[in-house]
Amino acid sequence: MLQTASFILMVRPAGFGYNAETADNNTFQHNETSISATNISKKAVEEFDAFVKLLREKNIDVTVVEDSATPVKPDAVFPNNWFCTLPDGKLIVFPMFAANRREEKRDDILQQITHDFSVSDVEDWSEYEADNFFLEGTGSMIFDHANKTVYACISPRTHKALFERFAKTHHYKPIIFSAKDENDVPIYHTNVMMHIGESYAVVCLDAIKNETEKIYIAQTLREAGHEIIPISFEQMNAFAGNMIQVRNKFGEPFTILSKTGFDSLTLEQKYILSVHTNLLPVNISTIETIGGGSARCMIAEIFLERKMF
Incomplete structure (x- = not known):
């Protein structure tokens, strides 16, 4: 089973901006009041278009969907939180924490995926929103598909029992842990502190304060064949930590991350990563600063077989 996808989907933002509804538990967001909302939105589109251009220059197969203008969806550029696909052909919709982010769920995007790719089943877990149980896709969960293992740090956006139920339903081994930043604030999404590639793992082990959990996670990753590259709080x-590994049309592996993240890595970390993959940094400083999510959050992997027409 492949760990990396060869097809990805991205949503070109129409109303990107600071989302006050998500700011309470996303410490990565920053409200930049010195720039107008119009200019922030414009800059986000420019960053997005340059990102997609770079991906296509590297022969990475990306489907771009236009965000709908209404209702305004400040975080639509982060589609990985509301849906994901699995290598067994399933397309899954998730319960979202913020009410205004639930507007991002669009039937036309799901229909486009099922039209273009072979989907074995569509599951919608949105009913759990009524119970305030949330599980925000590959923001909440880090999949090791090859080893049928899935990791999650518990937060207001990642409900422990729901995560366990999801893992059991899809026959993945769940690994649950607590992760906090340097100020002891729970980390809102697992994918800002952890990334798993085919043969390596990037993780902020310092964020896992419980020594037993830290040792267990490191051991599990190593036993699965991943070389661990630890990152600091500052780098997180x-x-x-918000990286994603994909393969292009020729099967070459690329690990995508923001230029900010890339610049924070040491020469040794870059060298170790380059042994495993091709690093592809992208400049998305506006999106990651205002939105509190980075390169990985902008990419929804399509682990499905493309239909031949």
Whole structure:
């Protein structure tokens, strides 16, 4: 089973901006009041378009969907939180913490995926929103598909029992842990402090304060064949943990991360990563600063077989 996808989907933002509804538990967000909302939105589109251009220059197969203008959805550029696909052909919709982010769920995007790719089943877990149980896709969960293991740090956006139920339903081994930043604030999404590639793992082990959990996670990753590349709190805050590995049309591996995250890495970390993959930094400083999510959050992997027409 492949760990990396060869097809990805991204949503070109129409109303990107600071989302006050998510700011309470996302310490990575920053409200930049010195720039107008119009200019922030414009800059986000420019960053997005340059990002997609770079991906296509590297022969990475990306489907771009236009965000709908209404209702305004400040975080639509982060589609990985509301849906994901699995290598067994399933397309899954998730319960979202913020009410205004639930507007991002669009039937036309799901229909486009099922039209273009072979989907074995569509599951919608949104009913749990009524119970305030949330599980925000590959923001909440880090999948090791090859080893049928899935990791999650518990937060207001990642409900422990719901995560366990999801893992059991899809026959993944759940690994649950607590993760907090340097100020002892719970980390809102697992994917800002952890990334798993085919043969390596990037993780902020310092964020896992419980020594037993820390040792267990490191041991599990190593036993699965991943070389661990630890990152510091400072590097995590620069989005160095928010990476994603994909393969292009020729099967070449690329690990995508923001330029901010890339610049925070040491020469040794870059060298170790380069042994495993091709690093592809992208400049998305406006999106990651205002939105509190970075390169990985902008990409929804399509682990499905493309239909031949």
